Amino acid sequence: MNRLRIIAAVIAFLAIAGIAVGTAPTTDDDVVAPFAVRGGLGDTLETRVLTVTALDVARASSLDVSYFEGLGTYPEKLTTDSNWIVVTVRLTATIEPVSLSNARLRIGDSEFRASEFLPRPAITDLLAGPGIAAVGSLAFEVSDAALASDGAESAELTFPTQFTTQLDEIATVELDLRDIDSVPDYRVEKAVIVDGEK
Amino acid sequence: MRAWLRRNRVSLAAVGILAPALIWVLYGIPAVNRSDGGPTIVEVAAGNSVEIQGYEWTLTANVEIVGEGIPANKVPVGDALVAALIEVRVVDDAPGDESCDATLTSRAMGIERSWRTESLPSDYGYGLQSTSDSYCSPSGTDFDYEMVFLTPDGAYETSTVDLVMGTESTVYRFALKH
Numbered sequence: 345m346n347r348l349r350i351i352a353a354v355i356a357f358l359a360i361a362g363i364a365v366g367t368a369p370t371t372d373d374d375v376v377a378p379f380a381v382r383g384g385l386g387d388t389l390e391t392r393v394l395t396v397t398a399l400d401v402a403r404a405s406s407l408d409v410s411y412f413e414g415l416g417t418y419p420e421k422l423t424t425d426s427n428w429i430v431v432t433v434r435l436t437a438t439i440e441p442v443s444l445s446n447a448r449l450r451i452g453d454s455e456f457r458a459s460e461f462l463p464r465p466a467i468t469d470l471l472a473g474p475g476i477a478a479v480g481s482l483a484f485e486v487s488d489a490a491l492a493s494d495g496a497e498s499a500e501l502t503f504p505t506q507f508t509t510q511l512d513e514i515a516t517v518e519l520d521l522r523d524i525d526s527v528p529d530y531r532v533e534k535a536v537i538v539d540g541e542k
Numbered sequence: 543m544r545a546w547l548r549r550n551r552v553s554l555a556a557v558g559i560l561a562p563a564l565i566w567v568l569y570g571i572p573a574v575n576r577s578d579g580g581p582t583i584v585e586v587a588a589g590n591s592v593e594i595q596g597y598e599w600t601l602t603a604n605v606e607i608v609g610e611g612i613p614a615n616k617v618p619v620g621d622a623l624v625a626a627l628i629e630v631r632v633v634d635d636a637p638g639d640e641s642c643d644a645t646l647t648s649r650a651m652g653i654e655r656s657w658r659t660e661s662l663p664s665d666y667g668y669g670l671q672s673t674s675d676s677y678c679s680p681s682g683t684d685f686d687y688e689m690v691f692l693t694p695d696g697a698y699e700t701s702t703v704d705l706v707m708g709t710e711s712t713v714y715r716f717a718l719k720h
Contacts, residue, residue, distance in 0.1 A: 440655070539620055540619060
């Protein structure tokens with residue numbers, strides 16, 4: 345009788361251990377995945393380190409960047425054989441300056457980085473101090489195929505602020521890119537400090 | 543009891559050595575690292591001077607310009623422009639070719655936030671005094687260092703000017719005059 349109890353206990357222990365092993369996360373990604381703070385165009389998204397609002401989205405085959413104010417010369421137009429998706433954003437850092445140079449546009453399984461071709465002052469390199477609001481544009485060079493794909497209906501613009509995003513809060517703007525009319529030439533404005541919200 | 547102690551003397555000796563060692567590893571070393579890691583802070587009360595590398599540094603004036611909007615006074619609504627003037631006077635054997643960096647730092651509500659000096663304060667309608675320098679580069683002579691910071695409205699009341707010389711780890715924390 346005693347032996348039966350021991351055998352039953354061992355079987356129960358093995359069953360519980362099997363369930364624990366079977367349901368345990370298979371990779372660290374499941375455990376330390378970042379938290380998405382989601383919203384749509386016009387929504388103000390607040391994470392630990394920034395507050396961001398996507399104000400407008402446009403599609404064009406050429407960008408007018410004649411705002412360039414630096415030394416030397418810079419092309420007034422940035423053209424592409426694909427498409428420029430331009431998102432105007434309003435950004436306020438919370439604790440310390442943050443860079444938007446890691447911004448990504450995800451369409452289906454494809455991910456596009458924010459272009460580094462916009463001349464200064466661009467929102468990707470404007471490091472306003474905490475609590476200071478700035479407005480500027482992010483430009484993504486996106487293929488026709490990506491915009492024609494099913495994923496364009498539920499594209500995601502994300503703002504990771506660090507190289508490592510584990511357990512970070514990431515502002516994520518959900519965008520429908522299918523019905524945006526393409527214009528031949530879109531004028532990009534320089535990034536500027538703007539009035540804050542009192 | 544004595545017999546038990548004799549039988550276990552090696553184990554007890556091991557515990558006597560390992561327990562303090564474990565406590566040192568868990569708590570002692572991190573505490574030492576924490577104390578070594580932070581900068582040395584030198585507090586400078588409002589109106590007082592501090593001698594740094596052969597110069598006497600005195601914060602003599604500071605002002606806040608509250609934002610009324612870019613069309614009105616070029617300072618955004620919700621923000622404020624904070625300017626501060628530090629007089630730097632040669633005491634003795636002041637070396638040249640030095641540099642320093644200043645930030646305005648607020649520690650309101652236990653959160654430390656810093657703002658760097660604006661390189662073009664004229665963008666916000668602020669004109670430097672003709673006798674001031676907007677950069678900190680001691681060169682063996684007297685000079686006035688005028689700093690301008692763009693901050694959120696309200697930061698002025700809780701902020702200090704934090705000055706660091708070159709690559710030194712000491713922070714000279716100047717209280718503003720209110």
